[in-house]
Amino acid sequence: MTAPTPSPCAAVLEHLTGRNxxxxxxxTSDAMDIWLDGDGGLRVLLPGAQLPEGRHMARVLRDGERFSVDAAEGAELWVNRQQxxxxxxxxxxxxxxxETGPLSRFRVYDDQTRPKPTIGEILGDTVSYLRSSRRSLxxxxxxxxxGLAGRVTSDGALLFRVGVLAALVALAIAVALQFRTDRSLRAQIESGQFQVDAVAAALSETQRDTIRPGDLTALQEELRARLLVNAERLETLEARSGAEMRVIGGAANSVAFLQGGYGLRHRESEQMLRQVVDGDGVPMRLPNGRPMLSVEGNGPVAEVQFNGTGFVLxxxxxxxxxxxxxxPWDDEPGVRMGGAAMEPVMIRFVAYFPDRVGPMELSVRALSDTADLALLVPVGEEVLPEGLSxxxxxxxxxxxxxxxxYPTGLMSLLAQSGEAFVEALREKGETGFWQVAARLSEAGRMSPLSSRGIVGQATGAAVVYDAETTHGGSGGPVLNLRGEVVAVNAAIIPEFGGSNLGVPVAQVRALLGAAVESQ
Incomplete structure (x- = not known):
């Protein structure tokens, strides 16, 4: 329709929602009636004009350059969200x-304000609509x-519209080219996305546990107090019983510090999932703070690191x-999902013993399907310590x-090693996960911790005891005062007075028997 030529001061209702x-x-006059017809459209009529079917909603009045609105009898009217x-x-x-009617913007045009809206006004109307409408978000x-899309295409400046269309065309071309390039690889690894996300999350957790120079500083500040507490606990424990002292001394060399790292491997290409780094070699991160990972990454392999305890039989x-x-990926459900494209693989798995220098490479001999147990063997001709019964x-x-x-892993070992040893690591910059363990072994500082407890309950399924331990102590031996293994430390129950669960040795015997039969 052709709009009338506005007077030096003219008003208009710009309809933002509804059929209009x-x-x-x-x-166009000093009084205009506004009706809402049966189809939800607004009609603006002069008083006395032929009335349409519908509801009389309001009357807009003009007095010179001032305007006002009156709600019709029985009608509901809101101005700026206020009834x-x-x-x-x-x-x-x-x-x-x-209550559910259309929303309109009231505009006044004069010599300074022209009827043609600018892009800024269109965006402002969109924001005002979001703020003023009482509909759900x-x-x-x-x-x-x-509304924004419709008004930009109809009201926006020609140059702006041409620019938007050109940008959309360019984007469509870029997306098409990228799709053709990546379609094959994406189809191959799509089912492994859950695994990639899970490894990224686990890697973030590992990196939070990585020993940094700041951690060594904090450790040094607490070291004397912690060493004193540990020494007092050990002295108290050894003083209680000569038998306990003999058990600890006789078993220590058979208790191994286990250290490992695993990652994801693409089944078809056998490429490992890697971190993506920028031109300066700095790992790139996603908006959620997790590392950016890809099988085509240009950084190091995405290695999720872990540690635990084991003992020789x-x-x-x-x-x-x-x-x-x-x-360890059994504790990460996301890593086990969508295994058609990606598979978790152990990158390195080693054991350190107190009486020898250097790591012993390990492989998995058997896994129990009914208990939290596994049997490991050395790779090659390595000789194991005497072992426990x-x-x-x-x-x-x-x-x-x-x-x-080895509860708390490397941190407890460093706490036992003394301030001078920690300071030497810091000066050499040898604070990496694998470096610290190697230096501890070379210095003869690889020694397990001991804690004493009382058995609360023992069944064929679990042994419950209150000896102190934490993560990193999983897989350690639970010994009686004769030095015999009665259970394998497995889980912590912090909600129940610090109690812990161990797997009874009957389950160990069952796994040994199954391993022999499978040979």
Missing amino acids: RGHYSWI VMQAPLARGDMIEFG PRRAMGACA RDKGVIVTNRHVAR LAGQVPLPGQEVLVMG
């Missing part, structure tokens, strides 16, 4: 006709997007530990036990 969206209704019966109108006011968002040539230590019966409630292991 994108259209304008000019206020009114009568209200003055100013340039830019938002008027909503009825999803409906407001959809309406705002639809006498005359069996195997190391016993927990299944969740030997297969399994107890012949389940411990009784109230019986004393000793738990040995």
Whole structure:
């Protein structure tokens, strides 16, 4: 329709929603009636004109350069989200006709303000609609997007519209080219995305646990107090019983510090999942803070690092530990999802013993499907320590036990090593996960911790005891005062007075038997 030539001061209703969206209704006299017809459209009529079918909603009045609006009898009217019966109108006011009726912007045009809206005004109207509409947020968002798109294409400047269309065409071409390039690879690794996300999350957790120079500084500040506490605990423990002292001394060399790292490998190409680094070699990160990973990454392999405890079994040539230590990705459900494209693989798995220098490479001999147990063997012709014996019966409630292991992993070993050793690591910059363990072994500082507890309950499924331990101690031996293994330390129950769970040795015997049969 052709709009009338505005007077030096003219008003118009710009309809933002409803059937009239994108259209304008000019206020051409001192009084104009606004009706809402049965189809939800707004009609603006002169008083006395033939009335349409519908509801009389309001009357807009003009007095010189001032405007006001009166709600019709029984009608509901909102101005800037406030329900009114009568209200003055100013340039830019938002008027909503009825509880679910359309929303319109009131505009006044004069010599300084021209009827053709600018891009800024269009964006401003969109923001005002989002703020003023009383619809639900999803409906407001959809309406705002639809209105913005419609007005930009119809009201925006020609140059702007041409620019938008050109940008859309360029984007479509770029997307098509990228799709053709990446389609094959994406189809191959799509089912492994859950695994990649899970490894990224686990890698972030590992990196939070990585020893940094700042951690060494904090450790040095606490070292003297912690060493004093550990020494007092050990002295108290050894003073209680000569038997306990003999058990600890005799078992220590058979208790191994286990250290490993795993990653994801693309099944078809056998490429490892790697970190993506920038031109300066700095790992790139996603908006959520996790590292950016890709099978075509140009950085190091994305290695999720872990540690635990194991012990040698006498005359069996195997190391016993927990299944969740030997297969740490079993504790990460995301890593096990969508395995058609990616598979978790152990990158490195080693053991350190107190009485020898250097790591011993390991492989998995057997995994239990019914208990948290695994058997490990050395790679090559490595000779294991003498080892520990399994107890012949389940411990009784109230019986004393000793738990040995490496709780908190490298941090507890560093705490036992002294301030001078920590300072030397810091000066050489040897604070990496693998470097610290190697230096501890070379310095003869690889030694398990011991804690004493009481058996609370013992069944064929689990042994419950209150000896102190934490993560890193998983897979360690639970010993009676004869030095025999009564259980394998497996889980912590912090909600129940610090109690812990161990896997009974009967389950170890069952796994040994199954391993022999499978040979």
